[in-house]
Amino acid sequence: MSQRIPMTELTSSFxxxxxxxxxxxxxxxxxxxxxxxxxxxxADAFPDEQERERLRELGNHIKARALSQLPDALEQLEDKLxxxxxxxxxxxxxxxxxxxxHSIIESKQGSxxxxxxxxxxxxMEMNDYLADRGIECLESDxxxxxxxxxxxxxxxxxxxxxxxxxxxxxxxxxNKLGVEETDDVNELIQIGRRTLRKKFLEADVxxxxxxxxxxxxxxxxxxxxxxxxxxxxxxPPVHVAVTGIExxxxxxxxxxxxxxxxxRSALGQPITTYxxxxxGPRKPDELDGPEEVYLVxxxxxxxxxxxxxxxxQTLNCIRCGACxxxxxxxxxxxxxxxxxxxxxxxxxxxTPHMVGLDHVPDHPSASxxxxxxxxxxxxxxxxxxxxxxxxxxxxxxxxxxxxxxGSGTKHSRKERALWRIWAALNSRPGLYKGLLWAxxxxxxxxxxxxxxxxxxxxxxxPARRSLHDLAKAHLNAEQNQGGQx
Amino acid sequence: MSExxxxxxxxxxxxxxxxxxxxxxxxxxxxxxLFGTCVVDLFFPEAGLDAIRLLEREGIRVHFPQEQxxxxxxxxxxxxxxxxxDVARSQxxxxxxxxxxxxxSGSCAGMFRQHYREVFAEEPETLKRVEDLAGRTFELIxxxxxxxxxxxxxxxxxxxxxxxxxxxxxxxxxxxxxxxELLAKLDNVERLEHNHESxxxxxxxxxxxxxxxxxxxxxxxxxxxxxxxxxxxxxxADGGCLLNINGSLDKQKQTFRGRHLASFLWERISGEGxx
Numbered sequence: 001m002s003q004r005i006p007m008t009e010l011t012s013s014f015x016x017x018x019x020x021x022x023x024x025x026x027x028x029x030x031x032x033x034x035x036x037x038x039x040x041x042x043a044d045a046f047p048d049e050q051e052r053e054r055l056r057e058l059g060n061h062i063k064a065r066a067l068s069q070l071p072d073a074l075e076q077l078e079d080k081l082x083x084x085x086x087x088x089x090x091x092x093x094x095x096x097x098x099x100x101x102h103s104i105i106e107s108k109q110g111s112x113x114x115x116x117x118x119x120x121x122x123x124m125e126m127n128d129y130l131a132d133r134g135i136e137c138l139e140s141d142x143x144x145x146x147x148x149x150x151x152x153x154x155x156x157x158x159x160x161x162x163x164x165x166x167x168x169x170x171x172x173x174x175n176k177l178g179v180e181e182t183d184d185v186n187e188l189i190q191i192g193r194r195t196l197r198k199k200f201l202e203a204d205v206x207x208x209x210x211x212x213x214x215x216x217x218x219x220x221x222x223x224x225x226x227x228x229x230x231x232x233x234x235x236p237p238v239h240v241a242v243t244g245i246e247x248x249x250x251x252x253x254x255x256x257x258x259x260x261x262x263x264r265s266a267l268g269q270p271i272t273t274y275x276x277x278x279x280g281p282r283k284p285d286e287l288d289g290p291e292e293v294y295l296v297x298x299x300x301x302x303x304x305x306x307x308x309x310x311x312x313q314t315l316n317c318i319r320c321g322a323c324x325x326x327x328x329x330x331x332x333x334x335x336x337x338x339x340x341x342x343x344x345x346x347x348x349x350x351t352p353h354m355v356g357l358d359h360v361p362d363h364p365s366a367s368x369x370x371x372x373x374x375x376x377x378x379x380x381x382x383x384x385x386x387x388x389x390x391x392x393x394x395x396x397x398x399x400x401x402x403x404x405x406g407s408g409t410k411h412s413r414k415e416r417a418l419w420r421i422w423a424a425l426n427s428r429p430g431l432y433k434g435l436l437w438a439x440x441x442x443x444x445x446x447x448x449x450x451x452x453x454x455x456x457x458x459x460x461x462p463a464r465r466s467l468h469d470l471a472k473a474h475l476n477a478e479q480n481q482g483g484q485x
Numbered sequence: 486m487s488e489x490x491x492x493x494x495x496x497x498x499x500x501x502x503x504x505x506x507x508x509x510x511x512x513x514x515x516x517x518x519l520f521g522t523c524v525v526d527l528f529f530p531e532a533g534l535d536a537i538r539l540l541e542r543e544g545i546r547v548h549f550p551q552e553q554x555x556x557x558x559x560x561x562x563x564x565x566x567x568x569x570x571d572v573a574r575s576q577x578x579x580x581x582x583x584x585x586x587x588x589x590s591g592s593c594a595g596m597f598r599q600h601y602r603e604v605f606a607e608e609p610e611t612l613k614r615v616e617d618l619a620g621r622t623f624e625l626i627x628x629x630x631x632x633x634x635x636x637x638x639x640x641x642x643x644x645x646x647x648x649x650x651x652x653x654x655x656x657x658x659x660x661x662x663x664x665x666e667l668l669a670k671l672d673n674v675e676r677l678e679h680n681h682e683s684x685x686x687x688x689x690x691x692x693x694x695x696x697x698x699x700x701x702x703x704x705x706x707x708x709x710x711x712x713x714x715x716x717x718x719x720x721x722a723d724g725g726c727l728l729n730i731n732g733s734l735d736k737q738k739q740t741f742r743g744r745h746l747a748s749f750l751w752e753r754i755s756g757e758g759x760x
Contacts, residue, residue, distance in 0.1 A: 019698045328685045332702045366696055368689025368703070369562055371656030385603070391564030410564075419560050423568035426523070427575035429552040439527055452694040456701035457732030460528055467526040467533035471519070471549035474534060478541070 014337060014362035021333040027163055031334050034162050038325040041268025042376065059261045060380040063316040066249045070306065073215040073248045074297065080218030084280035086293045097298045098129040101207070101240055104294055105135055108238055110204030114196075116222070116229035117141035118209025119157055119319060120242045120298055122341045123354065126207070137207070138199050140228035142192050149176050155335030157342060158266050158321040163334050196228065206232035206290065210243035211318070212258065213295075216251040220295065222276040223263065230274050239278070239290035245297050246306075246315035258318055261378035265322040301353040301405065308403055310389060314349050316379040323373035323383060329366060338363070345373035349386045356406030357394055364390035436466040507659070510631040516546040517585045517628075520576075522593045523555035524724035525745070532724070532745030536589045536625055539751055543633045552579045556596040561604060563691050573604050577614050585632070586618065589625040589747050590724045591654030591661075597622040599657050624654060625747060626663045626722050639671040640756035647677050647716035649707075649730065649743065651723035652685050664722055664746060671753055679714035681706070688729035704733040712741050719743035 021027055046052035066073060078088045091097035101124075105113065113130060115121060115137055127137045127148070139148040143160035147153060150172050154160030161169070166188065170181045173191050182188060200206075208229055212221040220241050222229050233239050249255060263269040282289035305311045324330040324344025335343035340351045340360060348363040357363075364387050373383040393407040395416070402408065425431045443462030450459045517540060521533045537547045556576060561569035580586050588594040598619045605611040629635045648664055655661035668676050687693065687703025694700075708730060711719045721727050721743055730743045751757070 015696065015698065018696070022698055022702050328687070328703055329696075329699055332699055362696075364564075365692065366699070368652070368685045368687060368692040368700065370652035370685035370689065372652070372683070372685070375656050388562060388564070388603075391562070392566055393564075395564040416565070419563070419565040419568040423560060423565075423571045426554040426557070426572040429554065429575075429579075432554040433551070436526065452697035453732075454736075455697045456693075456704060456736060457729070458735040460728055460732055462527045463530045465530060467521040467530035468549075468551060470530050470534045471521070471537060472551065474537060475547065475549060 014339065014360075014366050017337040017339060018333045018366075021337050026165075026168075027334055028332060030163055030165050031331050034159070035325050035331045038267070042265055042322060042325065043268075045264035045268035045270070055257055055261055056378055056380050058257050059318075059378050060316065062249065062254045062258060063318070063379045064313075066254070067246065067306070067312055067315055069250070070245070070248065073250060074245060076215040077213055077218060077248050078297075080215065081280075081295060082218075084218045086218065086220075086280055086295055089294065089296045090299075091296055092299045094124040094298065094300050097124050097242060097296050097300075098126060100296050101126060101242065102130060102133060102135070104238065104240055105130070105205050108204055110238070111135055112199070112203045113137040113205045113207055114140045114199050114203040114232045114236065115144075116206070116208040116224065116232040117144050117160070118207065118242055119341060120209055120244055121207060122154065123244075123298070123300055124242070126242075138196070138203075140196050140200070140232050141224070142189060142226055142228075145192055145196065146172065149173075153336065153341075155343065156321060156324060157319055157344075157346075163336070200228075200231045200235045203232070203236040205238045205240060206234075206236035207240050207242065208233050210241050210247055210295075211262065212255050213243055213248045214250075214252055214255060215248055218279055219252070220278045221255060221259075222278070223259065223272040223274065224276070225267075225269075225273045227274060230276055233276060233278060234289050237291045238294070239281075239292070240294045240296065241278070242296045242298060245299055245302055246317075258379075262318050262320045265320040265376065265378040301355075304405060305350070305353040311349075311353070311386065311403070313381050314346075314353065314386060316377075316381045317346050317350065318379055319346075320378055322376045322378060323381075326372040326376045328368070328370060328372065345383045345387075346381075349381075349383055349390065352390055352393075352404050352406070357390065357404050358406030358409040361394065361409045364388075364394050433468065436468055440464055440466050440469070511585070513543065513633050514545065514585050516548060517587050518548045518550060518580060518582065520553055520556070520580065520586050520588045520593065520597075521549065522588065522590045522724055524728055525589055528728055529724055529745050529748075532589060532747045535745070535751035536587070536747040538755070539629070539747060540587065542754070543629075543635065545633075548582070548584065550579045550582075556593040557604065558592060558596045558600070559690050561596070561600060562689075566604065570604050573601055574611070577601075577611070577618060580618055581614070583617075584621070585628070586622045587625055587628050588622060589722065589745065591624050591651040591658050592723060592725055594622055594624040594660075595653040595657035624658055624660045624663070624722065626667055627658070627660045629750075630663045630667050635667070635670075637670060637750075637754045639673045639753050641671075641673055641753040643673040643675070644718075645675045645677050645716050646749070647679050647711045647714040647719045649686065649711065649719050649721040649723075649726055650682070651721065651726050654723065655683065664720075667750070668720075674753065677714040677716045679716075680710040682710075686726045686729050688725050690725065693729060701733075704729055705737075708733050708737065708739070708741075711743075712739065718749075720746045720749045722746040 081088050089100045130137045139145045146161040155163040166185055169188055173179050174181045179191050210220045211223050263272050281291055281293045305314045323346050327344050330344040338347050342350050351360050367387050369384045371384050393404045394410040396408045397411055398408045425435050439462040446459050446461050448459055525533045540547050557569040557572035601615040605615050650661040668674055686707040687700040692700055727743050
């Protein structure tokens with residue numbers, strides 16, 4: 001299995017990676033075509049606007065309530081799962097989570113792991129961690145399998161290989177698996193499937209993610225379309241689930257609207273092919289299922305977001321990917337540009353809590369705040385507002401208490417001084433009018449190059465008379481006329 | 486078990502602001518204040534003047550307080566809260582006369598209606614004034630359509646145009662359909678659709694200079710879509726988008742241009758060939 005590309009080998013900044021992505025016309029086409037189709041699918045899945053809005057409202061309430069009771073819900077989940085025979089572990093960091101998973105596999109003398117798609121395991125970089133310790137961890141989701149085979153990371157949270165078209169996948173299979181090239185998507189899927197089937201039967205441990213953890217019944221719910229999730233959670237003798245602490249909801253009833261929002265927002269599906277509900281290991285009279293089930297609950301910065309009522313809304317996320325599908329920035333630069341596990345708008349607001357703003361200083365600025373993400377978010381996370389908040393955190397003086405890890409990285413005395421001057425000009429009418437006077441008089445002297453602006457535009461030349469002047473002249477004339485008549 | 490990591494979380498107080506709800510419109514007033522916006526003031530002053538003329542044509546007396554400047558949005562969206570608040574406070578003072586405030590730009594109107602609440606979140610006293618201003622702020626086209634309920638006679642030659650709607654009009658103000666409705670009332674104007682109409686033009690204030698590569702790709706796609714519509718020109722009710730789109734078209738040496746909707750409308754209904 002090829003190793004994944006370490007981040008250090010990629011161009012280090014968001015802007016640098018964006019420039020590279022923009023230069024790749026095949027990549028741009030792949031994303032544009034894919035995102036247009038996904039937007040259409042979501043639109044078709046919600047034909048009734050009022051029903052959609054009511055459901056989003058409900059989804060938001062359920063998540064907000066679940067988060068308001070998070071500590072209690074997690075304790076209840078742990079109690080219930082333990083009662084059901086599931087071993088529950090807590091991990092504050094990804095390192096800790098990896099150690100736990102590794103020790104479970106080690107205690108079973110396992111050497112082969114199959115994994116269903118799990119974003120949390122991506123956060124943990126579990127594959128690399130296990131590979132370093134001599135354990136092979138094979139991705140069983142087709143998209144994940146493709147990117148793993150190519151030594152890449154996923155570029156989308158629902159469709160990890162969305163940046164590749166079928167021809168590229170065909171070439172990859174040809175190069176890595178030695179099969180004939182084919183344009184037939186079904187044939188490509190069969191090729192992957194044949195490889196994976198064998199692995200399911202050989203694996204010692206199956207790893208999965210969790211879409212919803214239900215506190216009342218101690219149930220781990222997992223949605224998927226390919227059957228690989230079902231295989232990796234039932235075929236190997238040991239099942240390890242990993243999840244972020246924010247995935248817990250109160251009861252099964254709460255899951256129904258959330259599930260509907262998730263599948264419709266993600267791929268436009270009324271429901272996925274498989275909805276797996278795991279409440280414990282195989283019972284003595286049962287024919288299949290794992291003999292042991294473990295759950296690792298991961299924090300990895302989530303409690304930091306939880307601590308601030310505005311930022312807490314970040315944790316509403318049910319990982320549908322609709323925000324990235326509708327994001328004009330994501331559509332153009334693709335998921336790898338974000339350089340982290342979660343791309344797109346949700347990535348911009350969640351990643352700073354995980355890795356610190358100092359590691360992703362460009363994330364909050366990489367948005368035109370157009371609002372498309374907030375408009376489609378099924379649980380109504382006000383993403384533009386949170387981006388705006390992170391921009392504040394980003395330019396904070398280092399003396400101010402940080403709310404987000406690594407805040408204040410973009411603090412620059414020079415920039416703050418410029419904004420102070422700007423504020424003075426715009427809050428003192430005399431100064432502002434002085435500015436207008438100068439700009440309208442000497443506007444023609446505007447230099448042809450105005451930094452980054454003139455990379456894509458000609459320099460804007462101020463008008464010869466400002467609206468202040470025109471309005472004054474016009475309104476005075478009107479008044480005089482009115483007085484005469 | 487009691488010493489869980491999340492237990493350390495202090496209680497925070499910030500909450501999300503309300504989303505825009507459908508609003509009730511007042512009867513046509515006798516007087517209004519025009520808030521010109523800094524972009525219109527400097528780069529498209531004739532559009533501001535045309536807005537005044539259109540309002541006067543409705544029999545409304547227009548005030549243009551000379552103390553007005555900028556709504557504060559550039560600093561706000563760049564994360565400079567104190568600087569934004571200073572400017573916002575000065576504009577609150579300028580606009581404190583109780584008259585309806587008409588704004589020829591969706592994003593500046595959105596700043597008054599939505600974001601001043603966040604700017605002054607920690608000043609309950611000021612919030613009352615903010616709510617008052619939000620309640621009497623109208624985007625120009627919204628004002629013509631719903632407050633003036635205009636029925637204009639189109640005196641212009643037949644033409645085909647493309648309409649660009651700003652993201653703030655679309656997603657903060659819920660006013661994106663107003664220009665469509667108003668244009669539909671003009672007999673000789675045909676509005677042509679363009680691809681990815683709901684997608685951002687890439688301006689986003691300082692986004693266009695902080696991320697020039699991505700912003701540039703967005704505006705290129707937008708200008709291409711607008712030209713491909715087959716329209717003669719583009720019209721928009723937002724100064725920021727207009728600055729971005731026209732600046733890019735000029736850089737590309739295209740002859741196709743955008744125009745502020747106020748100027749377009751004044752030309753249509755006054756029969757004058759623009760100001």
